[in-house]
Amino acid sequence: MPSVPTFPSQLLQTQQEFRPQQNVNTALPSVPAQALPNRTAPHAPQVPEVSPTLTIPEELLRTRTGTSVVEEGSILDASGRTYHSYKEGKYFLPNDTAEQDRLDFQHAAIALLLNNRLAWAPMTNVPNYVMDVATGTGIWAIDFADLNPTSYVVGTDLSKIQPPNAPLNCEFLQEDSEEDWVYPLYKFDYIHLRMVYTCFDDPRKVIRQAFENMNPGGWIEFQDSSIMLFSGTGKIAGTGLEHWSNGILHGAAAKGRDILVSQHYKRWLIEAGFVDVVEHKLVWPIGTWPEDPRMKECGKYNATNLQEGARAVGLKMLSAAGLEAEEIEDIVRRVKREATDESLQPYGHL
Numbered sequence: 001m002p003s004v005p006t007f008p009s010q011l012l013q014t015q016q017e018f019r020p021q022q023n024v025n026t027a028l029p030s031v032p033a034q035a036l037p038n039r040t041a042p043h044a045p046q047v048p049e050v051s052p053t054l055t056i057p058e059e060l061l062r063t064r065t066g067t068s069v070v071e072e073g074s075i076l077d078a079s080g081r082t083y084h085s086y087k088e089g090k091y092f093l094p095n096d097t098a099e100q101d102r103l104d105f106q107h108a109a110i111a112l113l114l115n116n117r118l119a120w121a122p123m124t125n126v127p128n129y130v131m132d133v134a135t136g137t138g139i140w141a142i143d144f145a146d147l148n149p150t151s152y153v154v155g156t157d158l159s160k161i162q163p164p165n166a167p168l169n170c171e172f173l174q175e176d177s178e179e180d181w182v183y184p185l186y187k188f189d190y191i192h193l194r195m196v197y198t199c200f201d202d203p204r205k206v207i208r209q210a211f212e213n214m215n216p217g218g219w220i221e222f223q224d225s226s227i228m229l230f231s232g233t234g235k236i237a238g239t240g241l242e243h244w245s246n247g248i249l250h251g252a253a254a255k256g257r258d259i260l261v262s263q264h265y266k267r268w269l270i271e272a273g274f275v276d277v278v279e280h281k282l283v284w285p286i287g288t289w290p291e292d293p294r295m296k297e298c299g300k301y302n303a304t305n306l307q308e309g310a311r312a313v314g315l316k317m318l319s320a321a322g323l324e325a326e327e328i329e330d331i332v333r334r335v336k337r338e339a340t341d342e343s344l345q346p347y348g349h350l
């Protein structure tokens, strides 16, 4: 299993062309944007200059020790991958060690893209209650809890694949975020959703519940993407990357799920009652083609993310799109090759 090497800090410089901007930040009506001091305010949550999680922490009990957080009762299918059993069939990506490693590569790639900030919402106080919806391995939630010991961080997921020895101010709950949220004791000050575009049949319900379960002045932040891939040299037509992303789009649609949902978030957030909604689209490179060292590193991790995920995502969604096993394997092979083809300059968006 691949492991994530440490980033030398000198690779984390910013350069103009890919300088990340703010993400989708929204606030409840009681806090007008102009009243908010900038995010370097003394009580702002701690965000690292260089994320300590750019290596997989030992406490995750995975790569370094050769063990993993395998959920008992996970369903092994014919592909040899395991899937969540709670709410079986709801989500189409695996939950096994390979997927957990991929999620941590993705975490490293996003950390670089976002200039090693866990949160971009311009919070002026450390949030008391934080939710990480669909937390995956819990790597973001653990980081946030470690860096902000006065926050209480709740990470939710369909799969119980989070490490048992999370910090005391971090709790993981197995739940379907599309079911009614039951949090009678507290509401949240910051709700974080990352890479959830494949997750929900009704994302508007999740947004509505986030609004209803938020303290006045709270913030919600999506750090999300889409399956669509592009070529910086205009050569996407006919590539495996194009067939793969279009096929997945159609396969997901055949199963009733729109995975281009992130384009609607801004409107849906406003409809739910959030104000000061800001959306930024970042170029998320795949491969080492960018000149900027930080983005080159980001692209390197993202290429691994794509290579590791290509088959897992492809298996279910490309067959739902009507492709035969051989065609799927051929597309996956091409995607893995093209992910590092500098002549294509592949990229997605976050």
Ligand SMILES: C[S@@+](CC[C@H](N)C(=O)[O-])C[C@H]1O[C@@H](n2cnc3c(N)ncnc32)[C@H](O)[C@@H]1O
Residues within 6 Å of the ligand: 084, 090, 091, 103, 107, 133, 134, 135, 136, 137, 138, 139, 140, 156, 157, 158, 159, 175, 176, 177, 178, 193, 194, 195, 196, 198, 199, 200
């Ligand atoms: C692509 S992963 C992203 C994980 C994490 N947010 C991150 O960025 O590392 C999506 C996660 O969402 C979870 N998930 C999917 N549908 C869900 C649902 N309806 N409710 C809660 N979690 C869900 C999956 O089990 C998976 O762990």
